[in-house]
Amino acid sequence: MRLVCRAGLAILLVTSVAAQEKQSAPQSKTYTVIRAGTLIDGKSDQPRRDQVIVIHGDRIESVSDAASAKIPPEANVIDLSKAVVLPGLIDSHTHIFLQGENPAEGGYDANILKYPLSLRAARATVAARRALEQGFTTLRDLETEGAGYGDVGIKEAIEGGYIPGPRLFVVTRAISTTGGYPLEGYAPELEMPKGAQIVDGPVEARKATREQLDHGADWIKVYMTHRSWVGKNGELASQPTLTVEELKAIVDEAHGWGKKVACHAYSGTGLQRALDGGCDSIEHGLQISDSQIAQMLKQGTWYCPTISVYYTDWSPADAPDGQRDRLRASAHEESFKKALKAGVKIVFGTDMGGIPWTEPIAQEFLKMTELGMSPMEAIRSATSRAADMLEMTGKIGVLAPGAYADVVAVPGDPVKDIKQLEDVQFVMKGGQVFKSEMK
């Protein structure tokens, strides 16, 4: 039970009491005021000193200079005057139903074959709480990996106030093709469960999309490539899955419902089909060609690179898998730099769950800035830019009047030292305080 540290348990107890109270009393409409020593609003380039945020219910009413701020009488005042205050952070690529499966404990397959769904759901609630405690007040969670519509239930539990957690945008089961997703490698006579919904042909693709949207998907997630290896010419090769026609059926259906489509796509033909089929966000995008970058710019495609996860668990350098692992990282770095330079819309995403939830989510900020993104741009990728992608512009990812009061604080300036974002000590979501440990 390494995930349940004692501090985490204490926070869980505090917030679950708060949650129970919320069930019995209507949400308080009193005023809360936050005094911010430095405020990064999620949009503008310049931090501002000595600001006052006035919060009414779950929304921000005003943000102003301390000197001229009108503080409502009887307001509950939170003093963060020694801290740097930011909007709640957004991770646009997570898996609360994965736990960084350890191969020695059966890896990915054991998750599906051995664990009761109730266990997986229980662990997903821990993952959601850990994200919130680290300042991530919104997640786009990109599929349950065989846990069906479990993400819809976790989202309802959070929205109902039963458990603490971020705002969730969920995709439910995700979609791939025959031969395009695990469980794999079992006797062909066995009908094995799959980590995604398998479709073949545009009719099945459209039907799966309808089913998932009908059951609560906020986005549709599609696997456009499967696995990866070093190709004949030293390129990063990956197996394409859906055809353009299949993807077009999915995108057409999802867009008709006013929803968007996220495409896992590593490289090559599958990545090209993702763009030609009109997907809204490219996930990972390990090897993106110049013409594909141009197409992303033209189509307004979002890029969620998830860099850190490709630096974990490398096989030995002399093994084929080890060479593949190193190529993935080096090709990815190049793609990220090209996309950044070209002005592709980049959002912060981690693939947490692929990484154990015990690790810091904010480690991705360091990777993004090491590859040339400015700290403020990296912060925007996890605040206002991600909000734009989620069609929540002005509602989340920004500290401004009318936005939900999703507020976090760190002790030092993340523009000077991006690792400060791994030390979130105050977390408010929708006007409710979930963590307050400022030193």
Ligand SMILES: [Zn+2]
């Ligand atoms: Zn993922």
